[in-house]
Amino acid sequence: MAEYLSPGVYVEEFESGSKPLDGVSTSTAGFIGLAQRGAVEGLPLLITSPADFQRNFGSYLSESAFGSYRYLAYAVDQFFTNGGSRCYVMRVAPSDAQLATNVGSVSEKLSITTKNPGAWGNLVKVVITDASKAKTQIYEVTDKRYRVKNAGGFYAGDVVAFNAGGETQYNRIVSVQGNVIELADELSGNVVDEALLPTKVLSTCEFSLHVIYSDEVESFEKVSLNPEAPTYVEKVAGRSNLVNVRALVTSTDATHPFDSVAGIGTEGKVEFVLAGGTDGSVSGIAASDFMGEDRGPGRRTGIQAFIDNDVVSIMAIPGVTDANVQLSLVAHCENLGSRFAILDIPREKTKVADVMTHRNLFDSSYCALYNPWLSVFDPLDKRNIFVPPSGTIAGIYSRSDNSRGVQKAPANEVLRGVVGLDVQYNKGEQDILNPAGVNLIRSFTGQGIRVWGARTASSNTLWKYVNVRRLFIFLEESIKGGTNWVVFEPNNEQLWARVQRTIDAFLTRIWRDGALMGSSAGEAFYIDIGRSTMTQDDIDNGRLICVIGVAPVKPAEFVVFRITQKTGSE
Structure with missing residues (x-):
């Protein structure tokens, strides 16, 4: 109750009616899989186009290196081709993948490693140059205390250089108070210069760090080895998206930081390329890599990383048909109750009996299975290849939701960018698979290739249709968020x-x-x-x-x- 203490007119607002309730998005997908680069722990990254994916996760992976684990990039391409507008991606890397480092290049002073593992790091170039962030002239000397024109940019612990008549003296700052700088050692000679155009200058000593990968360039100007300064190299380079930088030495003496890093006598610039990064191998991939670990907020991996994301409503792990991974994904969707899993069936399981064997592993209204695999063009090998359908189907879910609404079953929809099917199923075979909850993709004369099923993998007939379960997810999440x-x-x-x-x-x-x-x-x-x-x-x-x-x-x-x-x- 408001207090009224002084006479006057008071105008107050209050809410008496209902609050409008907005519906949540149902068309945002989440993908997990192997990629050339990208973080392997933390939060999934928002991707809004295939070009955006390539900027953050690299290009397509080769079949010879990764086999059936290489389909993330193709699935994201198909998602956008078929009407998807945004998705979140979480990278998985083999356990034997290695970071690229600067072994043998200034590695005794600076440790520079790529943010995440992969052979991509072997193309990262590092350039270190001499630099100075501030300079001033000295007006007055009292022992080791020097009153300067402007002490801005000078910090305790910084290495400084005093230049006079072509000679340079290096020193180290003990303290800075106002425009008075105290040095560790007394400068020799007459250092005072009050001229308008000074010839005797006290300047800070730093270096600049440039990291270059393809068309990405990160520049960290005028950084130092002084932990007390805001320009400390670890603090400034901490915002890099390409590398982690750790200083192995600090400026405890009066040595120029560039000389400390590059070596005394090095001319103003040193450059090198990181090495030792590897993509790992198929033998280093395990189901646990996709299932992920819960290392706490912001450090989760694999499927667990999507616990921190409350936007995604469709989930897929393209091409990964290991039962442990798929069951873990379904459990994730059931536990959160806010998302739906699209599952692939192993490509080699084409016969009805084999398909049923895989389908019988699941009984959930929070997932649906689709078969067969799809023929699409591979920009890497310049030929048609077969890819799992989950990325394409996720795009169709998104397209159907945006054009018709989540209540429309995402079926009888044309697959864009698909030129063929791995297997042509007929009506008799679908008569067996459809009631069991396997959604087939079929080719019809004059009608193209279409999704020809809309069932979940649930034995509960109340939840046998994909659109019914997804409609309830939409209603539940909208009411929960709006109230x-x-x-x-x-x-x-x-x-x-x-x-x-x-x-x-x-x-x-x-x-x-x-x-x-x-x-x-x-x-x-x-x-x-x-x-x-x-x-x-x-x-x-x-x-x-x-x-x-x-x-x-x-x-x-x-x-x-x-x-x-x-x-x-x-």
């Missing part, structure tokens, strides 16, 4: 009425968009909140319980036209 304001509000009739109005307005809009069955909003959904859903014990324990029922639309999977012969007498 956060309710927490800690007084749990009374006024709050219950506001909550009901908020959800009613949201579900009415969803019904009008065609996502719910019924000729009226009353037939499409109901909302029950109040004394009928809560006991006094619930209220006393801080629980507000709202029961919501919705009637989702189901796809017309079997279209039947019954035709009979009409006789003239009828």
Whole structure:
């Protein structure tokens, strides 16, 4: 309650109606797989185009080196080709992949390693040049204390050079107070210079570090080996996206930092290329690499890295058909309840019995299986290759959501950029696989290649359609995110009425968009909140319980036209 202490007119705002509830995005995909470069722990990276992927994760991997683990880049390409607009990517690297380092090049003074493993690091070039960030002239001397014109840019611990008449004296700063600099040793000779154009100058000693990879250039100007200075090389280079830099020495004497790093007598510049980076091998890849480790917030790997991401709603690990990995992905989706997994079937499993063997490993409404693999053009080998369908299907999910809505089953959709199928299944084979929850991709004369199934891998018939499960994910996440304001509000009739109005307005809009069955909003959904859903014990324990029922639309999977012969007498 506001306090009114002084006479006057007070104008106050208050909220009395329902708060608008926005629907969450359902078209953002998450991919996990091997790539040339990119972080292997931390947060998944947002990618908005194939070019963006190549800038951050590199190009395509060769079949000879990585075999069936190389399909991440192709899946992301297919995702965008088929209508996807944004995705998050998490890189996995073999355990035997190595970082590139500067072994043998200034490595006794600076340790420079690539941010993440891979042979890409062997193309990183480092250039170190002599530099100085500040200079001034000396006005007055008192023992080892020097009053200067401007002490800006001078810090305790910095190495400085005093130049007069072509001679240079090196020293080290002990302290800086105002415009008075105290040095470790007294400068020799007459150092005072009050001329307008000084010939005697006291300047700081630093070096610049340039890191070059392809068309990426990172420049860290005028850094030092002084840990107390804001220009300390580890602090400044810490923002690099390419390398980690660690100083192995500090400026404890009056040696120029460039000379400390490059070696005394080196002319103003030293450059070298990092070496020793390797991509690893297929033998270094294990299921645990994809399943990931929970090392705490910001340090998770593999699937676990997506725990920190609450935007993704579609998940895939392209081409990885190891049962342990796929079951872990499904469990991840079930535990969070906010995303749906698209699973590939091993390419060699083409016969109906073999496909069923793999399908029988799963029973979840949070995943769907698709077969067969797809023929697409490979820019690396300049020929058509077969790739897993998960990336393409994720793009179709996104395209269907954006054009029709999440309530539309992502099926009977044309696959873009696909020129053929690894296996041509017929109707008889689909008669067996479709009821079992395997969604086939088929080619129809004059209609192109289409997704011809929309079932989850669940044995519960209430959740057998992909669009029904994804619609409920959409509703649940939208209501959860849009009603956060309710927490800690007084749990009374006024709050219950506001909550009901908020959800009613949201579900009415969803019904009008065609996502719910019924000729009226009353037939499409109901909302029950109040004394009928809560006991006094619930209220006393801080629980507000709202029961919501919705009637989702189901796809017309079997279209039947019954035709009979009409006789003239009828």
